[in-house]
Amino acid sequence: MNPEVLERVLNCRQLPSLPAVAMRVVELTADQSVSMKALAETIQNDQALSAKILRTVNSSLFGLRKKCSNINQAITFLGMSAVKTLALGFSLVTAIKDASKDFDLTEHWRRALFTAVAAKNIAARSGVGYQEECFLGGLLQDVGMIVLLQTLGEEYAKVVAMAEGEHRQVGRLELEHFGLQHPDLGAMLAQRWKLPDELVMPIKYHERPTAAPSSHASIVRAVGLGNIASDVLAGRDTVQSLRRFYERAEQWFGLTNQQADEVLQAITTQAREMSRLLSVATGEAIDSARVLEAAKEQLSKIEIPDDQEQIDLGPIYSMSEKSPMVDELTGLSSRERFEQSIIALFEKSQAGVGPMSVVLVKIDNDTSIVSLAGEEALDTAAIGVSGRLTRVFSPKRAVIARMNRAHFAVAVNGLDRSESARLAELVRQAVGAQPIRLIAARPGAPREIQVTVSVGVVTMDAASVDEFPDASRLVTVAEAALAAAERSGRNAVRVYQPKAA
Numbered sequence: 001m002n003p004e005v006l007e008r009v010l011n012c013r014q015l016p017s018l019p020a021v022a023m024r025v026v027e028l029t030a031d032q033s034v035s036m037k038a039l040a041e042t043i044q045n046d047q048a049l050s051a052k053i054l055r056t057v058n059s060s061l062f063g064l065r066k067k068c069s070n071i072n073q074a075i076t077f078l079g080m081s082a083v084k085t086l087a088l089g090f091s092l093v094t095a096i097k098d099a100s101k102d103f104d105l106t107e108h109w110r111r112a113l114f115t116a117v118a119a120k121n122i123a124a125r126s127g128v129g130y131q132e133e134c135f136l137g138g139l140l141q142d143v144g145m146i147v148l149l150q151t152l153g154e155e156y157a158k159v160v161a162m163a164e165g166e167h168r169q170v171g172r173l174e175l176e177h178f179g180l181q182h183p184d185l186g187a188m189l190a191q192r193w194k195l196p197d198e199l200v201m202p203i204k205y206h207e208r209p210t211a212a213p214s215s216h217a218s219i220v221r222a223v224g225l226g227n228i229a230s231d232v233l234a235g236r237d238t239v240q241s242l243r244r245f246y247e248r249a250e251q252w253f254g255l256t257n258q259q260a261d262e263v264l265q266a267i268t269t270q271a272r273e274m275s276r277l278l279s280v281a282t283g284e285a286i287d288s289a290r291v292l293e294a295a296k297e298q299l300s301k302i303e304i305p306d307d308q309e310q311i312d313l314g315p316i317y318s319m320s321e322k323s324p325m326v327d328e329l330t331g332l333s334s335r336e337r338f339e340q341s342i343i344a345l346f347e348k349s350q351a352g353v354g355p356m357s358v359v360l361v362k363i364d365n366d367t368s369i370v371s372l373a374g375e376e377a378l379d380t381a382a383i384g385v386s387g388r389l390t391r392v393f394s395p396k397r398a399v400i401a402r403m404n405r406a407h408f409a410v411a412v413n414g415l416d417r418s419e420s421a422r423l424a425e426l427v428r429q430a431v432g433a434q435p436i437r438l439i440a441a442r443p444g445a446p447r448e449i450q451v452t453v454s455v456g457v458v459t460m461d462a463a464s465v466d467e468f469p470d471a472s473r474l475v476t477v478a479e480a481a482l483a484a485a486e487r488s489g490r491n492a493v494r495v496y497q498p499k500a501a
Contacts, residue, residue, distance in 0.1 A: 022091030085132035118226035137202030144186030172331030338401035456482030464498035
């Protein structure tokens with residue numbers, strides 16, 4: 001994490017702050033023995049907040065048979081957890097509501113509410129509990145973006161605009177331009193507000209749910225799945241997003257496709273109601289039934305090839321489950337997208353558009369990093385390596401992918417052997433230039449770790465084209481070059497020299 005930018009953010013006087021009543025609600029509900037009377041009296045000290053909560057409790061969202069006239073009744077009918085969620089939700093929205101300058105706040109709230117409502121519905125249908133925490137986690141997931149906007153202003157807004165509406169690219173761009181990411185800053189702010197870990201964890205891990213601590217996995221995964229639901233309804237690669245939604249819903253919560261459809265269908269109505277109650281704009285209403293019907297129709301037309309028909313890219317790329325098209329941790333392409341892209345690039349090179357290179361990168365001593373500083377340290381190292389790869393190879397219109405925990409791959413047309421080797425060496429030097437600071441090191445672990453990479457490079461050109469009958473052969477040779485770099489002592493680049501050379 002860039003220490004200069006971090007210091008600038010944490011010292012910013014414009015950072016959102018919780019109202020006093022909300023702070024008191026957090027303190028009270030942290031005590032398991034707190035009385036309903038004490039909580040009610042605290043909320044009633046803020047008449048505007050009390051009125052908003054009562055209006056929400058009496059809305060169609062809760063469907064109470066009898067109207068609620070005071071906070072005591074609301075707590076009795078809904079329970080302390082639900083009322084706490086409403087109180088914090090209204091207070092937090094107020095704290096960040098006026099933070100929009102050169103920033104699409106409508107899109108921010110639409111994504112937040114779609115995710116929040118979806119996460120709560122997922123928790124309810126799967127029976128994992130924590131429905132209110134899932135809702136708040138989704139509502140607050142991107143508060144770190146507001147923090148960066150308040151601190152960096154137009155500079156940050158321009159970087160977000162570069163993502164062109166693809167939210168999963170925002171983290172990569174933040175890392176590339178500022179050396180930090182909004183989930184980590186949001187988690188820091190939540191801790192400053194003294195919010196419980198049940199809310200801090202989904203803010204911190206909503207972009208990479210599988211990396212969350214097991215103690216909070218269900219909440220984080222509900223929010224993460226809510227994000228995919230938001231992508232489906234927002235038209236972000238709808239068919240692929242729907243496929244991911246079905247897969248994750250079954251893998252993480254055991255939900256059937258029908259149950260997953262019910263979650264999607266509930267989102268827009270409930271989100272529209274909450275946007276009215278919270279007084280935030282979320283844009284034009286979306287017909288979830290129509291979006292879902294169209295996406296399912298397209299999905300049914302897509303023929304999924306058998307595993308035997310897919311290209312064999314070697315042993316280091318095996319993964320435990322099917323990959324999405326974007327790696328959740330780094331924002332790079334996934335293994336699946338790389339497999340598709342490398343075949344197309346190979347065919348272009350064979351057609352005479354110029355040489356093609358494959359560069360494989362592996363974080364050295366990855367198991368030792370985990371043993372020394374924990375799984376999150378390896379995640380942090382992977383994020384750092386992805387940033388260096390992006391800066392070096394993106395200008396060359398390369399396909400850059402994270403293949404598994406510690407392996408990365410680059411495929412690019414138009415670079416000869418010497419240029420590919422030069423860029424690979426730039427990556428190696430950039431990774432090892434300075435230690436990577438750990439955001440939340442476990443007790444007893446170092447605050448920084450020194451990371452190095454080994455790199456293997458192979459280039460197919462006019463002189464060596466006969467050696468590479470297909471794309472898988474390029475990858476196999478690149479693996480051999482990577483293995484040679486590791487045998488040489490690691491922190492090295494090895495380039496395959498063809499027989500013709």
